[in-house]
Amino acid sequence: MASPSYSFVIPVLNESTHIERLLQLLARKFPDAERIVVDGNSNDDTVARALVGCTHLLIGERGRAAQMNLGASIASGDYLLFLHADSEPDFDAPALGAWLANGPAWGFFQLRLSGGRRIFRLLERAINLRSRLSGIGTGDQMLFVTRSIFATDHEFAPLPLMEDVELCRRLRRMSVPSVAPLIIITSSRRWEQRGVWRTILQMWSLRLAFALGVPAARLWQVYYGRQA
Incomplete structure (x- = not known):
């Protein structure tokens, strides 16, 4: 039985320092997979660098949720893998194909941070x-879902923040997630730039506020310090 096909959907905004290397890695490890890059009108050379290694390049409305939905709309794989530009799979096509052959409906991967500190x-x-x-x-854990499920009222909600959490909540009502025993390495730059403990406190506070019903637009303002 053939392994299911899959498409990587990669939303980007000013990711010129990461996107070219990521696409080269994906092409090498997953040569048969679609590599769909969706740019949110970057003002650096992200688009030029992405053109070299992607299979599809789209430019759309800025916002991770909208960009991922746009990329998913043209994907042909049985599975959609939503990958951030500063993350990379620490596995290859045979390992991923063997996992997806089990038929998981949706889920995510194990996270490893790139930083070396304890x-x-x-x-x-x-x-x-x-x-x-x-x-x-x-999103840092590369959410995945079958294309058929995603197409049946399970797109990302139009939120400026917490779009990944909101989608998981809806999918969780349908079935429990499958956690792949495979590693996604994600850049630790956010914690390193903002301070580890400060970032931990902020992210947990934002998640709690979202759970208590604070609008995502307000949380976006707090997180980025400007109007959404």
């Missing part, structure tokens, strides 16, 4: 444990 090992363990217990993954 605090990042503790942090990634906490994130992986939290996502397993809650059934809610984040």
Whole structure:
């Protein structure tokens, strides 16, 4: 029985320092997969760098949710894999094909942070444990879902933040997520730039506020310090 096909959907905005390397890695490890890059009107040379290695390049409305929905709309794979530009799979096509052959409906992968400090090992363990217990993954863990499920009223909601959490909540009502025993390495730059403990406190506070009903637009303003 043939392994299911899959499409990588990669939303980008000013990711010229990461996108070319990521696409080269995907082409090498997953040569038969679609590599769909959706740019949100970057003002650097992200588009030029992406053209070299993607199979499809789209330019659309800025906003991760809208960009991922646009990319998914042209994907032909049986599975949609939503990958951030500063993350990369630490596995190859045979390993992924063997996992997807089990027929999971949706889920996410194990997270590893790129930083070498001990605090990042503790942090990634906490994130992986939290996502397993809650059934809610984040975009850093490369969410995946079958294209047929995504097309039946399971697109990303038009939110400026927490679009990954909101989608997982809806999918969780349908079935429990499958957590792949495969690693996604994600850049630790956010924690390194903002400070580890400050970022941890901020992200947990934002997730709690979202759970309590604070609008995502308001949380976006708090996170980025400007109007959505």
